[in-house]
Amino acid sequence: MSKVSRRDFIKFGAVSALAASGVYASDMPVFRDKDVKFDEEWDVVVIGSGFAGLAAGIKANERGNKVLILEKMGRVGGNSVINGGIFAVPNSELQKKNGVKDSKEIFISDCVKAGLGLNHVDQLAILADRAVDTFNFTVKHGAKYLDKLLLEGGHSVPRTYYTSNTSGSGIVQPLAETFKNLQGCELRTRCKFDEFVTDENGAIVGVAVRNDYKFDKNLFSDDKENKSGERKFIKAKKGVVLASGGFCSDKFFRKLQDPRAVPEFDTTNHPGATAGALISALKIGALPVQIGWIQYIPYKCPDEKGNGITSKFASQAAFRYGILVDPKTGKRYMNELADRKIRADAMFRIIDAKNDSYPINLCDSVAAAKLVESDLANPMKNGVIMKFDTLADLAKYYKMPAGELEKTVERYNEFVKNGKDEDFDKPIKLTDGITISQAPFYAMRGAPKLHHTMGGVKINTKAQVLNIDDEPIKGLYAAGEVTGGTHGASRLGS
Incomplete structure (x- = not known):
């Protein structure tokens, strides 16, 4: 041999x-x-x-x-x-x-x-x-x-x-x-x-x-x-x-x-x-x-193909200054500022694609104002980011329990005011004290996509x-x- x-x-x-x-x-x-x-x-x-x-x-x-x-x-x-x-x-x-x-x-x-x-x-x-x-x-x-x-x-x-x-x-x-x-x-x-x-x-x-x-x-x-x-x-x-x-x-x-x-x-x-x-x-x-x-990026939207144009709203407004909620419960389910893998894995656990159920990324007008104007205006024009006068309207649109969403937002706002996230350990100091309080409110559906090998x-x-x-x-x-x-x-x- x-x-x-x-x-x-x-x-x-x-x-x-x-x-x-x-x-x-x-x-x-x-x-x-x-x-x-x-x-x-x-x-x-x-x-x-x-x-x-x-x-x-x-x-x-x-x-x-x-x-x-x-x-x-x-x-x-x-x-x-x-x-x-x-x-x-x-x-x-x-x-x-x-x-x-x-x-x-x-x-x-x-x-x-x-x-x-x-x-x-x-x-x-x-x-x-x-x-x-x-x-x-x-x-x-x-x-x-x-x-x-x-x-x-x-x-x-x-x-x-x-x-x-x-x-x-x-x-x-x-x-x-x-x-x-x-x-x-x-x-x-x-x-x-x-x-x-x-x-x-x-x-x-x-x-x-x-x-x-x-x-x-x-x-x-x-x-x-x-x-x-x-x-x-x-x-x-x-x-x-x-x-x-x-x-x-x-x-x-x-x-x-x-x-x-x-x-x-x-x-x-x-x-x-x-x-x-x-x-x-x-x-x-x-x-x-x-x-x-293989990395799945958590900032994307199931309502647009490919890379899309919602990433900046998700990463720089909703994830940092707002929250992500499960539409079935109206509750948060993750640290919105964790690394990409942790967040994508958390999203996979609650997504029910067969029933077209995806997590909701949301924030208020103060957070949205942090964005470059086009990063909000263009996705809204395309109908993938929505604007609401009240949290109740937002909950109704995404078919989630309004009472639970309002409780979730109230609890999160207390975490911001107190400087500690007792549920998911989000680094609150990085939110600059911005709560989810000032209407109008903005939201999109979220889903991970294949991103980086x-x-x-x-x-x-x-x-x-x-x-x-x-x-x-x-x-x-x-x-x-x-x-x-x-x-x-x-x-x-x-």
Whole structure:
């Protein structure tokens, strides 16, 4: 019997298991440089054009490299361009200006608590150490932020910036424009990465792609079924950066990891958030970390598809200054400022989708006035946030016991006045003394949605992708949601 190394054994086992599940085609192609003819060459090739990919491309060019960014979709930005435009920055100038005491240690503690202790703390330390520099990098290249701090879920202090246009596009668009104007750089859309090209030693020396690729959202698995585009081979002389994002829109692969994530379950992600690039990395020996942990975001509404436009009302008004109640009882059921996982899990316990019963997120006019005007006006225009003159009217509309709701609000208001939540230990000091008292009252139905895949490939503190022996795969780097370990079981709200 021939000798098989530990690395080969585990790698073969992982690939075989996925192949048996139908993830790979039977031949599972991995291209060797001696067998292909490269059509073009660059110093660095980046896979993905979200926050991580654009930042990697700009920084690589600053070091004198010719850089190609590949984006399989017809537009730039992936999930980053449609997200809420929030950016957590510990020890920021805005915190100092507002007298907020924060530190690297507090930030890491918040992350580890939300991540259930599964975090790779060495990666968290880098995140904390470089947050200010990264924020300044986005500002340098054109991103603009509001002069206010947000408190997002799981954070113990306000440390989150908000883009001036209240969207991730406020970061993506200026970074993309910066990159496209750099000498020796190209951002190529409708170009799908398929596989890595390796040399005889397993080092990554290029990529196999398809130009003129047309993503088909009607396919169950675009990665497996879509054959559009023209095959090309691109040489990467100095390295490939994998920044392809998560896989919450991959109906097959997400359910393989989390059986709750059935194909019908809604997600905040754009349709192209699939696992194809991640799987290609696993084929060439990248070590997977915590791929089964998927985050459900609690700020969403069952009355709108996808990401929607209600998140800011939920997270910045109802969750912080208001309450969430079970419509069947009119009572609270959670700490509204716990981390995302705790809140989503609590919502799952009371949702009765078969009977169209979802929790109600509510607040008063004082809380609603804290929002950017459009974050309230637009969802109201769409009919997903409702306005009521009295709590009794609110209860009647959502078919909940009015008397119990009024008792719940009265009890909660006493907690705010006394500075202690005796029911769920919500950190009352973060509510700024705002009760639910001033009409009109605002409410929406709430439901978690698939949001962020916590796991991915393992990297070291130099962003090198590691193999099963915990050694770098030469020529391969990764950044962003396609990596695993940083956030553990669940990441903070920004």
